[in-house]
Each structure stands twice: as structure tokens, then as C-alpha cells.
Amino acid sequence: MKLSLLSNINLDSLIGRLSKLYDVYKTEGYGTWIQEIINPDSGLYSFGPEIVFIVIDGEEMFKGQSKDSNTIDMNISYIEEAVKNNPDITFFVSNIDLWTRKIECAKSGSEERRLEFLWEDSLFLMSGKYRNFYILDLKSIIEDKGREQFYSKKLWYLGGIKYSMKAEKLLEQHINRCVASVKGTRKKCLVLDLDNTLWGGVVGEAGLEGIELSDYKEGARYKDFQRKLKEIKDLGIILAVVSKNNFDDAIKVIREHKHMVLREEDFVALKINWDLKSQNIRDLSEELNIGLDSMVFIDDNPIERESVKRELSEVTVPDFPQDTSELVDFATELYNNYFYTLDTTDEDTVKTEIYRQNIKRRDAQKSCTSYEAFLKSLETKIEICRISPENVQRAAQLTQKTNQFNLTTKRYSEQELLALIDEEGFEGFAAYVSDRFGDNGMVSVVITKHKTDGEVELDTFLLSCRVMGRFIEDQIIGFIEDLHKKSGYKRLITYYRPTEKNAPVKDLFERLGYTLLDVDKAGNKKYVLDLEESNTCFRKKFGELRYCENTPSGLCC
Amino acid sequence: MEKLIELVSEILNVDKESINLETSRDKTSAWDSLNHIRLVAEVEEQLNIKIPFEKVPDIKKVGDFLDYVKE
Numbered sequence: 001m002k003l004s005l006l007s008n009i010n011l012d013s014l015i016g017r018l019s020k021l022y023d024v025y026k027t028e029g030y031g032t033w034i035q036e037i038i039n040p041d042s043g044l045y046s047f048g049p050e051i052v053f054i055v056i057d058g059e060e061m062f063k064g065q066s067k068d069s070n071t072i073d074m075n076i077s078y079i080e081e082a083v084k085n086n087p088d089i090t091f092f093v094s095n096i097d098l099w100t101r102k103i104e105c106a107k108s109g110s111e112e113r114r115l116e117f118l119w120e121d122s123l124f125l126m127s128g129k130y131r132n133f134y135i136l137d138l139k140s141i142i143e144d145k146g147r148e149q150f151y152s153k154k155l156w157y158l159g160g161i162k163y164s165m166k167a168e169k170l171l172e173q174h175i176n177r178c179v180a181s182v183k184g185t186r187k188k189c190l191v192l193d194l195d196n197t198l199w200g201g202v203v204g205e206a207g208l209e210g211i212e213l214s215d216y217k218e219g220a221r222y223k224d225f226q227r228k229l230k231e232i233k234d235l236g237i238i239l240a241v242v243s244k245n246n247f248d249d250a251i252k253v254i255r256e257h258k259h260m261v262l263r264e265e266d267f268v269a270l271k272i273n274w275d276l277k278s279q280n281i282r283d284l285s286e287e288l289n290i291g292l293d294s295m296v297f298i299d300d301n302p303i304e305r306e307s308v309k310r311e312l313s314e315v316t317v318p319d320f321p322q323d324t325s326e327l328v329d330f331a332t333e334l335y336n337n338y339f340y341t342l343d344t345t346d347e348d349t350v351k352t353e354i355y356r357q358n359i360k361r362r363d364a365q366k367s368c369t370s371y372e373a374f375l376k377s378l379e380t381k382i383e384i385c386r387i388s389p390e391n392v393q394r395a396a397q398l399t400q401k402t403n404q405f406n407l408t409t410k411r412y413s414e415q416e417l418l419a420l421i422d423e424e425g426f427e428g429f430a431a432y433v434s435d436r437f438g439d440n441g442m443v444s445v446v447i448t449k450h451k452t453d454g455e456v457e458l459d460t461f462l463l464s465c466r467v468m469g470r471f472i473e474d475q476i477i478g479f480i481e482d483l484h485k486k487s488g489y490k491r492l493i494t495y496y497r498p499t500e501k502n503a504p505v506k507d508l509f510e511r512l513g514y515t516l517l518d519v520d521k522a523g524n525k526k527y528v529l530d531l532e533e534s535n536t537c538f539r540k541k542f543g544e545l546r547y548c549e550n551t552p553s554g555l556c557c
Numbered sequence: 558m559e560k561l562i563e564l565v566s567e568i569l570n571v572d573k574e575s576i577n578l579e580t581s582r583d584k585t586s587a588w589d590s591l592n593h594i595r596l597v598a599e600v601e602e603q604l605n606i607k608i609p610f611e612k613v614p615d616i617k618k619v620g621d622f623l624d625y626v627k628e
Contacts, residue, residue, distance in 0.1 A: 013595050020570075152598060158613060159594040165602050 001179060004049040006033035009057045010160050014168045018175065025049055034075075037082035051090045051182055053136060053175060054079065057162060058096030058116065067111060069118055076122045083126065083133045087415040090182055094138035095120050099147050131393070131414055134342055136178070141170050177340040184400035184411075187316065187338040188294040190232065191281055194243035194250055194272070196300040197320070198226060198262065203249045213259045221324050226261035228331030235341045236348025238268045238288070238355055242280045242297070244304075247272045268355040277304055278311035287362060288355055289465040291403075291501075296338050345394050347441045357438040358466060364437075372542075375470055378435040380543030382475055387428030387445070392418050394442045395430050398462060403501040405463040405473070407494070407508065412460075425450035426459070431476050433467050433543070443467045444476055448484070456484050457493035468504070471540035477512060478536065479545055485531040492531055498523040512539065558623070564603055565619055568596045578620035 004025035005015050018024050025047045027036065033054060036044040044052070056075075065071040083091050096119045098112035116139070123135045142150045145167065152164035163171070180186065195202045199222045200212025212219040233239050239262065243250060250272045254264055264270070268288065271280040277299070285292050292314035299305050300320045309317045316338060321330045347354075361378065368374035387395050396414040403409070412420065421428040431444035444467075447460040458480075463473055481492055494509050496502075510516065513536050514527035558578075565580070566573040569587040582588045588596070597613055600606065606625045608616070616622065 012591060154601070154610060155594060155598050157610065158597070159591060161594065161598075165595065165599045 001051070001183070002047065002049045003051040003053065003179065004036075004044055004047065005053045005055065005175075006036055006044070007055040007057065008033055008060045009055075009162050011055060011163075013161060013165075014163075014171060017168065017172050021176070022179070034078050038078055040085070045086070049089060051092065051179060052082075053178075054091065054093045055136065055138060055171070056094050056096055056119075058098040058112075058119070061096065062098075062115070067115065072115065072118050072122060076119075076126070080126060083130050087130075087132055088413070088419075090132050090134070090413075092134045092136040092178055093123060093126075094136040095123060097139050097142045097147075099151070134178070136174070138171070141167075141174060145170060173336075177336055178342070181340045181342045184397070186340060187237070187296050188290050189238045189240060189268070189284075189288065189296070190229070190334070190339070191240050191242050191284065191295055191297045191315075192229070193299040193301070193304070194241060194245060194253075197298060198222060199253065199257075199260075200324070203253055204246055208252055208257060211253065211257075213253075213257060215259065219259065221327050223259050223261060225327035225331055228328055228335075230261055230266065232331065232335050232339055233262075233266055233352060234349060235339065236344055236351045237339045238352050239266060240269045240271070240284055240288075241267050242271045242277050242284070244274055244277070245272050265356070266352065268352050269359060276307070276311075278308050281308065281312060281315060287359060289358075289404075289468065296334065298334070343393075345397060347394055347397075350441075354438065354440060354466065357440075360437050361435075375540075375542040378437070378470070378542065380433060380435045380470065380472070382472060382543045382545040383432045383434075383548060384429055384476070384479055384545065385432075385548045387417065387421050387430050389418065391430055391442065395428065395445050398442065398445050398464060399460065402462040402464060403499070404465050404504050405468050406499075406502050407461045407505055408459065408497050409499050409502060410460050420447065429480070431472070433472060435543075440464070440466055444472070446476065446480055448480065451493065453488070454490040455493060456489045456491075458495065461494070471542055473508070474512065474539040475541055475543060475545050478539060479547065481529065481531055481534075481536075483547075490531055492529045493517075494527045494529070496523075496525040496527075512536070560604065561600065561619065561622055561626070564599050565596065568592055568599055576619060578623070579618055581618040583617070 002023045002025070003018070004027075005011060005018060006027065008031060015024055015026070025044060027033075027043070036042045037052070037054070061075060062071055079091070079093055096116055098116055100110065100112045120139075126133050127135055150164060150167040151162055152167075155161040155164065192198060195204075200219060201210060203211050213222050214220055215223060229239060251264070251270070254260055254262070254270070269284055271284060273280070281295065281297060282292070285295065292312055296316045296318065297305070297308050298318070298320065299308075305317050305320070308315055318334065318337070321327060364377065365371065365374045368377060385391075392414050396412050396417045399410065399412045399417070417428065420426050427448045429446040429448075430442050431446070433440045433443045443464040445460055445462050446458065449457050449459045451457055461477070463476075484492060494514060496506060496509065498506070509525070509527040513534060514529045516525060517528050518526040562573060562576050565576050569585065569592055571585075571587055582593065593616075594613075597608055597616065600622055601608060604626060608625050
């Protein structure tokens with residue numbers, strides 16, 4: 001990962017720390033951030049960073065400048081220029097902290113507060129306007145730590161360094177979170193215990209009224225913790241319960257206790273039984289079709305934690321706070337460490353519902369005599385439209401996150417994807433799937449690349465794991481083949497590039513009737529399908545497919 | 558003391574084994590002026606001690622930090 005840290009103060013020490021983890025651009029001096037971001041031929045741009053962090057020290061910015069909105073507007077206009085001209089680079093720009101120690105009368109009010117706000121407001125406007133721009137919340141880090149701890153007078157007088165070593169470490173952690181989030185490596189599922197985790201006490205002994213869960217005093221620790229977990233859930237993280245309990249006791253609390261914040265519908269699944277927790281977590285991972293390495297398990301009982309750690313080494317198992325008055329901080333820490341989110345799509349906010357529907361589908365499957373009868377009973381609808389600025393965010397997210405059913409595993413950012421489909425010869429398609437249990441939203445991305453008048457190839461073909469195993473790919477590829485056949489192409493070239501996770505589609509194109517052209521030592525495969533003479537009648541079709549050209553309707557929007 | 562050695566090794570980015578109380582500034586190339594300041598700040602924060610501003614240049618080897626820890 002190539003990144004750059006620019007500032008109007010000396011951050012060499014922090015840059016040194018970051019250089020151990022990333023390829024970091026080294027600036028000459030530290031007053032040159034504006035030239036670096038404005039000049040298209042600057043060292044910064046020839047270095048080619050993926051992420052640029054700009055840490056602005058408020059006091060330094062106003063030094064020698066008028067303390068008013070003019071200075072702010074000027075600096076903001078430079079930043080905006082850079083953000084606009086470099087859509088492939090993600091920018092994080094800090095808010096400012098003005099520590100006034102000026103001696104003045106009370107009546108004059110705090111000019112610093114107003115300036116801090118003006119800057120914040122300008123950043124906020126930009127973050128709404130540009131997809132590659134985010135606010136780096138320096139001010140919150142300073143407030144949480146306290147200025148006395150954050151700044152170091154001694155380092156300042158000794159070496160022109162403003163921040164203390166503690167501050168530097170906090171900033172480093174924050175930058176790491178931002179990088180992880182840009183790369184899309186956040187976890188997906190938070191698995192929770194019940195007794196002494198979501199409420200105090202053991203419901204099997206204390207009963208519905210006896211557990212600790214309330215608005216004030218002791219029980220508020222757990223209620224506040226639940227509120228935080230709900231906030232995490234609303235960002236698209238799915239919650240599940242794995243608890244050793246009598247189902248009836250526990251579900252009664254979840255359904256009836258008046259202080260429960262998290263209710264049945266907030267959880268994607270409730271595994272309340274006396275089986276091994278590791279077994280329950282493994283079942284959960286299969287039912288939801290998400291990897292064990294995407295799961296975080298929370299339990300107050302160290303023995304349960306140890307057992308899960310031992311049985312399922314891929315699952316993340318953080319320590320539970322010994323002092324339960326720290327539960328709220330613990331939730332924040334969980335969010336920062338595993339689920340830090342830069343932005344949410346509409347799909348994120350309804351994610352739990354989508355996974356719940358999936359579990360209902362599985363139950364329906366159990367009652368169907370055959371799998372095919374089950375697939376028919378789903379009444380699947382597939383709608384395909386082109387990738388456009390309206391839906392590119394989700395499409396890019398799919399290229400970032402899809403691992404199993406992903407033939408070439410090419411990762412695209414929004415900017416890259418938009419640029420790609422703008423380019424001549426590339427076309428991008430997105431497929432939306434719904435059925436009688438609900439709407440799955442966008443689940444597939446296909447990108448085609450024009451080779452010659454007769455030949456087109458698949459750059460990307462992926463399908464979300466939510467809908468794998470329903471032969472939806474048969475119809476999507478069929479649609480792509482038909483479309484290109486109609487435009488006069490003779491052959492469709494496809495590829496399979498093996499990764500650690502995409503073995504499930506290793507032989508997909510064989511099954512779809514393609515001819516294998518070439519396999520190399522690494523297992524990369526190249527296929528061809530003759531669009532005019534192919535026989536594809538053995539493919540499966542369980543859904544209705546519709547193409548909405550230009551103006552997507554219904555599902556597409 | 559172990560903690561001190563650890564901090565020095567972290568800031569200077571050198572192996573713990575190669576550092577002892579006699580490790581000195583002029584014989585350690587990683588111990589440049591920037592790292593000297595970082596080291597002083599880190600030792601102050603982590604070991605909860607104060608090294609007066611005027612005494613910072615007098616620290617010539619790892620063992621010199623111990624004067625402030627003992628006091």
C-alpha cells in the first residue's frame with residue numbers, strides 16, 4: 001500500500017513509524033503540502049499514492065494569516081482542487097484544533113471555536129460532494145486524550161515536534177483503521193453470548209425480572225452496551241447470538257424484557273442451545289456462507305473464549321473487559337479494531353434482513369422434496385442493467401469483497417470502475433436478484449472487454465455468496481453471450497485465476513460448456529465459447545431474467 | 558530496566574540483544590538527533606519520569622536514563 005502523510009508541521013517521527021507498515025512518500029520539509037497537492041508534476045503524484053492523509057495544525061495554518069474565513073477558504077480551495085483532479089486517490093483531511101491560551105476578557109468570546117467550526121463545515125461539504133474525500137477526525141482524538149497529553153511542549157522546544165509520543169501512536173492507529181477500511185478488510189459478523197454479556201446475571205437462575213438490564217445504575221452497563229452494538233449493526237455488520245441456555249428462557253428476555261435494545265429481528269440467527277459454541281459458530285458460518293475469518297466472537301467466559309480460539313483459530317476472539325463499567329468503551333474498541341466503516345451503502349443498512357431471508361430459504365429448502373423443486377418455488381427474478389454512477393458504489397464494493405465466486409478477483413475502487421466503463425471497449429453490467437422471500441439487491445458484476453471485432457473477453461465475473469448454488473450464473477452468462485452474439489461477436493473468451501478462496505468456481509466454465517484453451521502451472525485457465533455454434537441447452541434456468549437498458553427501473557434503482 | 562532497553566530498541570529500530578546500558582549515542586548510528594528527542598519523550602511518557610529540558614543533551618548513553626528513574 002502506497003500512502004502519503006502531508007502536514008504543515010513536522011511529522012517525520014510518525015512518518016517513520018508508518019514506513020514500517022507501508023510504502024510512505026517522503027517529503028522534503030513539511031511546509032510544502034500545498035505545492036505537493038496542487039502541482040500535477042509534484043513528487044507526490046509521481047510517487048503515485050493510493051491514499052493521501054493531510055494533517056493540518058490549526059495554529060500553524062493561521063500563523064501570519066488573517067484569523068478569518070479567508071484563510072480557511074483559500075486552504076480549502078487548494079484541497080478541493082486536488083481532490084477533484086485526482087479521483088483515483090483517496091484523501092483524508094484532518095479537522096483542526098486551536099488551543100487558545102490567550103489572555104482576554106470574557107466578552108470577546110472564542111474566535112477559535114468559530115474557526116474550528118468553519119473548517120469542519122467546509123470539510124463536511126466536501127465529503128458530501130466527493131467520493132474520494134473523508135474527514136480525518138483529529139479533533140476527536142485530541143479531545144479523547146486531552147490536550148495536555150496530546151501536545152508536548154518539551155518535544156516542541158527540543159525539535160519542533162508538536163505531538164507527544166502517545167499522540168503519535170493514537171494517530172498511527174487511526175491511520176491504520178482508515179487504510180484497512182479503504183482496503184475493505186473489515187469483519188462481517190459479530191457473534192454474541194447472552195448471560196453476563198448482553199445482560200447481567202444468568203437468566204436460567206435469576207429469571208426474566210432478575211437479570212441486570214435497565215436505564216439506570218447497574219443494569220445500564222448492559223443496556224448502553226446493547227445500544228452501541230445496535231449502532232454497529234446499523235452500519236451493515238451482522239449480529240448473531242451463540243449462547244448456552246434454555247431456548248425458552250433466553251428468547252423470553254429477547255422478546256419481552258422491556259429494556260432489551262436488541263430484539264429478535266436485530267440478529268441474523270439465534271443459536272441458543274447446549275451444544276459446543278465452536279460447533280454453533282461453524283454452523284453459522286455455513287448457513288450465512290461467510291468465512292470464519294470474518295467473524296468476531298464475544299463472550300464473558302474465558303473458558304468459552306479459549307475453547308473457540310482452540311477449535312476455530314480463524315475466528316477473532318477479543319478479551320472481555322474485566323470491569324463491566326467499561327463495556328461501552330469495549331464496543332467502541334470493537335468497532336474501531338474490526339468494523340471501522342468509511343461509508344455505508346443502502347444494502348448495508350438492510351443486511352441483517354437479507355441474511356435472515358436467506359436462512360428462511362434454507363428452511364424452505366428442507367421442506368421441498370428436491371433441490372430443483374425448491375429452486376423453482378423461489379420464483380427468482382433477475383434484473384440486469386448497466387453499471388452507472390448511480391450504482392457504481394455497490395458494484396465496486398462487490399469487486400472488493402467477493403472472494404468465493406469470483407473468476408478473476410480483480411479489485412476495483414469506485415473511481416477505477418467508473419473510469420473503466422467510460423473507456424472504449426469495456427462494458428459493465430450489474431445483476432439484481434429478488435425472490436418470494438425478499439430482495440437480495442445487487443449480487444453480480446460482469447465486465448466485458450472488446451478484443452477484436454470477433455472476440456470479446458470477460459474481465460470480471462462474480463456472484464455474491466448470498467445467492468450461490470442457485471444457478472443464477474447460468475442465466476447471467478447466457479444473457480452476456482446473447483447480447484454479444486447480437487452485436488456480431490463470434491467468440492467469448494473467459495478466464496479462471498485461482499486464489500486461496502475461489503476454488504468453488506474452479507470448474508465453472510467446464511460446467512457451462514466452454515472449451516478449455518490453456519492451463520498454466522499456477523492453475524490459470526483460459527476458455528473459449530463459440531457464440532454461434534455452442535450448445536448450452538443443458539444449463540439450468542430457475543428464474544425470470546429481464547434487461548433494463550439505459551433507464552433501470554424497479555430493482556435497479 | 559528491561560522496559561528501558563525495550564523502548565530504546567523500539568525507537569531506534571534495532572535488536573534488543575545489541576543494546577545494553579553502555580550503548581552510547583556517538584557509537585549508534587540510528588541514535589540521531591531526531592531519535593534522541595523521540596527517545597527522551599518516550600522514556601518520559603512510558604516510565605513516568607521527567608528529564609529537565611537543560612539535561613536532555615547530557616544523556617549520552619542508555620544508562621544515563623537510569624539517573625532519573627532512581628531519583
